Amino acid sequence: MRYIITFLLLFLNWVIWSGMLDAFHLSLGVISCILVTYMTHDILFKREKFSSKHIVEVIRFIKYIPWLLYQIFLSNIHVASLVLNPKMPIKPELIRFKTKLKKDISLTTFANSITLTPGTITADIIEGEFYVHALSKKVADDLLAGEMENRVAHIFMED
Amino acid sequence: MSILAIIFILTGVFFFTTATIGLLRFPDFYCRMQATGKGDTLGALLSLTGLALYNLHHGFSLPTILVSIKIMFIAIFIFVANPTSTHAITKSGLDCGVEPFTKEEVIR
Amino acid sequence: MENFFLAIGLILGFLVLLCLYRGIFGPTVLDRIISISVIGTKTTIILALMGFIYGRMDMFVDISIAYALLNFIATLAAAKFFRTRKSIIPGAKYFKEREVK
Numbered sequence: 001m002r003y004i005i006t007f008l009l010l011f012l013n014w015v016i017w018s019g020m021l022d023a024f025h026l027s028l029g030v031i032s033c034i035l036v037t038y039m040t041h042d043i044l045f046k047r048e049k050f051s052s053k054h055i056v057e058v059i060r061f062i063k064y065i066p067w068l069l070y071q072i073f074l075s076n077i078h079v080a081s082l083v084l085n086p087k088m089p090i091k092p093e094l095i096r097f098k099t100k101l102k103k104d105i106s107l108t109t110f111a112n113s114i115t116l117t118p119g120t121i122t123a124d125i126i127e128g129e130f131y132v133h134a135l136s137k138k139v140a141d142d143l144l145a146g147e148m149e150n151r152v153a154h155i156f157m158e159d
Numbered sequence: 160m161s162i163l164a165i166i167f168i169l170t171g172v173f174f175f176t177t178a179t180i181g182l183l184r185f186p187d188f189y190c191r192m193q194a195t196g197k198g199d200t201l202g203a204l205l206s207l208t209g210l211a212l213y214n215l216h217h218g219f220s221l222p223t224i225l226v227s228i229k230i231m232f233i234a235i236f237i238f239v240a241n242p243t244s245t246h247a248i249t250k251s252g253l254d255c256g257v258e259p260f261t262k263e264e265v266i267r
Numbered sequence: 268m269e270n271f272f273l274a275i276g277l278i279l280g281f282l283v284l285l286c287l288y289r290g291i292f293g294p295t296v297l298d299r300i301i302s303i304s305v306i307g308t309k310t311t312i313i314l315a316l317m318g319f320i321y322g323r324m325d326m327f328v329d330i331s332i333a334y335a336l337l338n339f340i341a342t343l344a345a346a347k348f349f350r351t352r353k354s355i356i357p358g359a360k361y362f363k364e365r366e367v368k
Contacts, residue, residue, distance in 0.1 A: 016232070019225050019325070076201045079194055080177040083184060092190055115242040116200065121192055123249040131253065133189045161268065172278055175309065179282045182289050182305060188297055191289075195301055199308045206312050213268075214324060222325065229328045230315065233335055237308065240339040244304055247346040252297050254350050 006044050007037045053157065060155045061109075067151070068113060075118035082135070091136050097144060098129055106156040113148055160216045167209030174202035188252050196245035200238060207234035269320055276316045279309050300345045307338030 014029040015021070082090060101107050111122040114132060119139030124131040134140035181194025211230040214223055283306050290302035311331050318327025 016225065016228055072201055075197050076174050079181060079197050083177050083181040083194060090190060111246060112242040115196055115245055121196055121249055122246055123253045135190065135193055165271065168275060172275060175279065175282055178305065179285050182286060182302065188295065191298065191301055195305050199305055203308050203312060207315065210315050210319065226324050226328055233311065233332050236335055244339055244342040247343050248297055248300055251346045251350040
């Protein structure tokens with residue numbers, strides 16, 4: 001199952017990037033996709049059974065993206081107003097907090113979301129503790145309120 | 160279609176400009192990461208979306224749709240890769256011991 | 268429309284020059300890495316614009332994604348390489364405090 005899904009994803013990429021649909025190029029694509037699938041089949045999906053949970057996760061993740069885009073837009077407006085303000089009212093601080101997330105993919109999603117939302121970037125994750133650099137106290141409090149963490153936990157079913 | 164593309168591209172260039180001014184104006188390393196990590200991601204996303212829309216204004220044939228899909232792939236790649244490289248640089252800055260602008264670590 | 272793309276390309280080129288200031292005079296090595304990464308992102312957009320100006324978008328989009336990939340890998344490699352070089356910042360107090368915890 002893992003092999004088939006990896007192969008299909010790779011072959012879709014091949015068709016999109018090559019753009020030629022004659023038999024010669026398609027057969028080259030099949031050969032190279034089989035080779036790459038054989039070498040990297042355990043990277044994309046870890047050794048676990050497939051179930052309906054994964055489909056639900058994908059759907060929830062797609063629903064999460066518009067909210068994230070909205071947050072990114074807000075964060076850029078925030079940074080732009082800070083940058084164009086002649087006095088530059090920033091008061092940076094480095095905060096550290098524990099998270100309840102455990103899986104790798106949810107940690108990655110959460111870290112990237114923190115970086116893309118207003119005024120905060122992730123610096124490091126050590127044993128479930130996030131080191132986050134925040135531009136002011138207000139954005140740090142917004143992050144610690146935990147709305148985004150709950151959303152990410154809801155996506156990957158850790159709540 | 161092309162007016163929408165122009166609006167997207169101009170907004171993207173505006174965010175690029177703020178990212179660059181932030182890179183020049185902010186006082187320390189971490190704040191510069193804030194400006195570039197956000198402004199560049201959204202600027203690239205908006206500009207490439209605008210270009211992909213403009214590419215479709217000749218009409219919907221297979222090659223133009225393929226090129227638009229490729230441009231959107233670049234946008235998605237930058238959308239994933241830019242925060243990741245931001246983390247990498249910030250982590251190495253923390254490991255090297257670059258001092259933050261105000262040095263108070265609040266543990267909550 | 269091509270004049271518009273040309274103007275956008277010129278603005279982005281000017282922004283690249285501004286970023287290059289941080290790349291040359293940046294106080295630490297890490298500031299230079301940031302500036303190079305930002306320049307790489309802008310170059311990706313400039314390559315896509317060049318594709319529209321020359322009317323060969325199908326060719327330039329491949330160059331553009333290759334540049335984006337190389338920029339990402341170069342940034343990661345440079346950040347990894349300079350990670351534990353304490354010597355690039357004189358008097359790194361903060362590092363020691365963090366190590367003790």
